[in-house]
Amino acid sequence: MFCRECGTEVGKKVKVCPNCGINPLHGAKHCQACGANTKAKQELCKKCGAQLITKGAPLQEEEAPKTAKAASFCMPVVGVILFFIWHAKEPEKAKSVCNWTIGGVAFGMILYVFGIVWGGFSAATGY
Known part of the structure; x- marks a missing residue:
């Protein structure tokens, strides 16, 4: 998977991109499947055809118990x-x-x- 914000390749379970510090699915600049550049309102990747996943506002991280x-x-x-x-x-x-x-x-x-x-x-x- 690729970070939607910066395009860095990250693991599927990563909650925060190690490169940009944002949840990998909260951006709108790159395809999560191939890392190609995308536009903010784009719904399909032109390069690989993947449905672009975009989550809303960043989730508030949990504090320690x-x-x-x-x-x-x-x-x-x-x-x-x-x-x-x-x-x-x-x-x-x-x-x-x-x-x-x-x-x-x-x-x-x-x-x-x-x-x-x-x-x-x-x-x-x-x-």
Whole structure:
């Protein structure tokens, strides 16, 4: 299959073209069967005769499930693993997990600094 936007050859199950970053069936510039140039309102490819497939507005990508977000926040290693699993085929899920992982790491650092300060305060005052 070819990307309808840029004409790059992609796999049939690819949701986002690696060349242009658009869903391969959301464009109207190329034939999905042979990659030939097409016009926006064209319904059949002049080169190969294939019915041109055009989907409407880009679909909103799914975010990561809540359990994946929570696991990434509490255990950043899980977030890193999920990011590398999803980054190529499901970039929105990967981005969501990455953000929760970064948030979890930042929260952990804040708690760590708070613990050091509280420990120093306790040692100095005897509380």
